[in-house]
Amino acid sequence: MDTIISDPVALRTPSAIRLRLRFAALAQMRYAVGIVAALIAAAAFSATFPDFGTFENAANILSLFGPLAVLSVGQMIVVLVRGFDLSVGAVFALATVITAEAMNAAGLVGLAAAPVVGVAFGLLNGVLVSYFRVQPVIATLGSLLLARGAALLAAPNGQAVILSGDAQTVLLNLQLANIAGVPVTAVFTLIVFLVVAFVLYATSFGRRLFMVGGDPRSAALVGVRVHAVTVVAYTLCGFCAGLTAILILMRTGLGLPTEGVGMEVQSLAGAVIGGSQLSGGYANPFGVLFAVLFIQTTQSGLNFSGISPYAAEMVMGCSILLAGLLDRVSQRIFRTA
Amino acid sequence: MLGKALKYAALAASTMCLSLPVAQAADVTVGFSVPSLSTAFWTSAAYGVEKEAEKAGVKLVKVDAGNDNNVSQQIGQIQDLIQRHVNVLIIGAANDDALKPIAERAIASGIPVIGFSTPPNTDKMSSYIGADHYDMGRLQAECMGKALGGKGKVAMMSFITGQIWADLRAKGFKETLAKQFPSITIVAENRLATTRADSITVAEDWVQRFPDLAGIYTTVDDMAGGVVPALKAAKKSVVVTTSNLSPSTQKMIHDGDLPCSSIQKIVEQGRNALQQAVLAARKEPTTKTVLLPALMVTKDNIDTVDLSSVAAPADYRP
Numbered sequence: 001m002d003t004i005i006s007d008p009v010a011l012r013t014p015s016a017i018r019l020r021l022r023f024a025a026l027a028q029m030r031y032a033v034g035i036v037a038a039l040i041a042a043a044a045f046s047a048t049f050p051d052f053g054t055f056e057n058a059a060n061i062l063s064l065f066g067p068l069a070v071l072s073v074g075q076m077i078v079v080l081v082r083g084f085d086l087s088v089g090a091v092f093a094l095a096t097v098i099t100a101e102a103m104n105a106a107g108l109v110g111l112a113a114a115p116v117v118g119v120a121f122g123l124l125n126g127v128l129v130s131y132f133r134v135q136p137v138i139a140t141l142g143s144l145l146l147a148r149g150a151a152l153l154a155a156p157n158g159q160a161v162i163l164s165g166d167a168q169t170v171l172l173n174l175q176l177a178n179i180a181g182v183p184v185t186a187v188f189t190l191i192v193f194l195v196v197a198f199v200l201y202a203t204s205f206g207r208r209l210f211m212v213g214g215d216p217r218s219a220a221l222v223g224v225r226v227h228a229v230t231v232v233a234y235t236l237c238g239f240c241a242g243l244t245a246i247l248i249l250m251r252t253g254l255g256l257p258t259e260g261v262g263m264e265v266q267s268l269a270g271a272v273i274g275g276s277q278l279s280g281g282y283a284n285p286f287g288v289l290f291a292v293l294f295i296q297t298t299q300s301g302l303n304f305s306g307i308s309p310y311a312a313e314m315v316m317g318c319s320i321l322l323a324g325l326l327d328r329v330s331q332r333i334f335r336t337a
Numbered sequence: 338m339l340g341k342a343l344k345y346a347a348l349a350a351s352t353m354c355l356s357l358p359v360a361q362a363a364d365v366t367v368g369f370s371v372p373s374l375s376t377a378f379w380t381s382a383a384y385g386v387e388k389e390a391e392k393a394g395v396k397l398v399k400v401d402a403g404n405d406n407n408v409s410q411q412i413g414q415i416q417d418l419i420q421r422h423v424n425v426l427i428i429g430a431a432n433d434d435a436l437k438p439i440a441e442r443a444i445a446s447g448i449p450v451i452g453f454s455t456p457p458n459t460d461k462m463s464s465y466i467g468a469d470h471y472d473m474g475r476l477q478a479e480c481m482g483k484a485l486g487g488k489g490k491v492a493m494m495s496f497i498t499g500q501i502w503a504d505l506r507a508k509g510f511k512e513t514l515a516k517q518f519p520s521i522t523i524v525a526e527n528r529l530a531t532t533r534a535d536s537i538t539v540a541e542d543w544v545q546r547f548p549d550l551a552g553i554y555t556t557v558d559d560m561a562g563g564v565v566p567a568l569k570a571a572k573k574s575v576v577v578t579t580s581n582l583s584p585s586t587q588k589m590i591h592d593g594d595l596p597c598s599s600i601q602k603i604v605e606q607g608r609n610a611l612q613q614a615v616l617a618a619r620k621e622p623t624t625k626t627v628l629l630p631a632l633m634v635t636k637d638n639i640d641t642v643d644l645s646s647v648a649a650p651a652d653y654r655p
Contacts, residue, residue: 051421060420064413157497160408162434172438251409252435258406303417306398309374310654313403 034290072270074240082280089260100255122238385607474509489551
């Protein structure tokens with residue numbers, strides 16, 4: 001199936017196009033797993049807790065899912081080209097520290113530091129993985145430690161950097177603000193997803209991402225610069241980590257050198273539940289959007305429930321397993337259809 | 338095919354529903370947010386809060402940010418508790434500045450906040466419950482003074498400057514020594530070491546610089562855990578005092594390597610926090626600050642001292 005979707009030579013023949021469309025339709029159904037899972041979770045919790053199924057709580061969940069969602073969609077892009085990025089959590093932590101210090105020195109302009117830090121690390125990861133052929137696990141683990149150490153060094157005493165003055169007020173007010181009931185942070189997140197979707201589906205670069213992910217050799221044969229595409233994919237992932245830093249700054253008003261531990265794995269889970277495969281070649285930003293929405297809905301529901309936090313962790317684990325099973329089941333159903 | 342899909346969906350939904358407890362009928366629901374339930378301190382605190390909630394017949398909703406560093410996770414969890422319309426919040430902050438805006442947002446929306454041990458950095462809280470850290474330092478000074486016979490040179494590992502609890506412990510130690518044991522002099526103070534490894538380096542440095550050093554004060558027992566074995570290996574007889582009571586500290590006291598440790602009544606703090614929370618939720622007057630006195634553990638009382646106000650029993654799971 002991989003080769004049919006992504007082999008650019010095969011794509012030129014009419015029958016292959018028809019086949020590709022049919023598989024694309026199947027693939028779309030797979031991406032519905034996130035939606036189904038999110039709806040099930042929302043329904044179950046709403047039935048249990050009267051305050052869960054309200055518009056205010058929907059807005060609450062939307063205001064909370066941003067950081068993981070943006071991180072996951074970045075992760076999705078590198079997973080698409082057969083990679084993954086373990087450094088995203090540490091990189092966004094470093095970006096919050098540098099950005100908080102930049103904003104304390106230069107005001108709101110300092111916010112630009114966040115994407116710059118993200119892009120720098122993305123670029124580093126991309127170059128290491130593509131041109132130097134370092135395995136993604138080593139390259140991004142190295143930059144994880146690099147970023148974490150840099151974050152602790154950059155923060156006085158390794159402690160949180162407090163945003164001061166107008167910058168803090170502006171950011172915290174933005175966190176609370178909403179447009180027609182939709183939190184500003186959620187609008188920000190949705191825009192990121194729309195841009196990623198546009199890049200993937202409406203640009204030639206997007207098609208090249210799919211080609212490199214599906215079959216890098218064939219892609220190279222038809223003239224795609226595989227290394228360059230890989231570098232850009234990692235850079236976009238780093239950029240998303242930088243954007244995540246802005247969301248975290250809005251929520252906490254602090255540069256947090258120790259934030260984000262474990263988020264790299266959660267973002268991978270978000271990408272995979274959203275329909276990506278670690279073997280590359282698949283990606284759907286809306287699948288990822290709903291997968292993370294599912295994760296956040298479940299988390300919020302468990303916070304509502306008051307069950308033992310230890311047990312809550314287990315329920316969270318089971319929910320992710322369930323989503324994975326749902327994915328398998330839906331593949332079975334639609335393949336035999 | 339759709340039917341099959343629905344069947345799976347229904348199965349998944351019912352699995353999720355079954356895993357949730359049925360909401361209890363209670364007039365007050367208390368939200369309790371802590372940085373990490375994988376530390377002994379917060380587990381014992383949760384035990385105290387939970388036992389008192391059972392006694393008071395109120396519903397308790399606990400959330401755990403999972404790690405001392407998960408600041409944004411904790412903020413998100415408190416946001417969920419506000420949405421759930423809990424009647425009162427007890428907050429132990431992963432970072433006091435970061436938790437300030439969300440705590441004030443809760444208060445503005447009519448949910449009173451009780452600060453626990455490390456409170457959000459706001460003066461709008463209904464009550465603060467913590468240990469009397471000054472008293473913990475005072476008890477260490479008394480123990481040190483007695484062990485040294487009232488004279489000698491002492492050095493202090495006082496933890497990082499600006500950590501209020503550490504500052505208070507150091508202050509209690511210094512002022513008590515000055516008052517009760519004026520012949521004891523403090524020759525050095527370190528405010529950088531926090532871990533076992535740091536403390537070993539500092540202690541080794543000190544015994545070189547001050548060959549007649551008689552005592553070392555340590556803010557937390559992690560430090561003592563580094564210092565005591567290092568001094569023992571160097572065959573130096575220096576009296577070390579500390580605070581807190583981890584299992585390895587208990588062993589050092591048993592073995593006579595550590596004369597004492599001053600400890601806080603963590604479970605008791607939890608009970609008090611819940612009591613204040615219920616008062617605040619029922620709009621009754623609260624006590625602005627509740628500081629619980631410290632407890633001294635020595636070799637003589639370690640087997641008999643009642644630790645039920647200090648630590649959760651080993652079989653407790655939050």
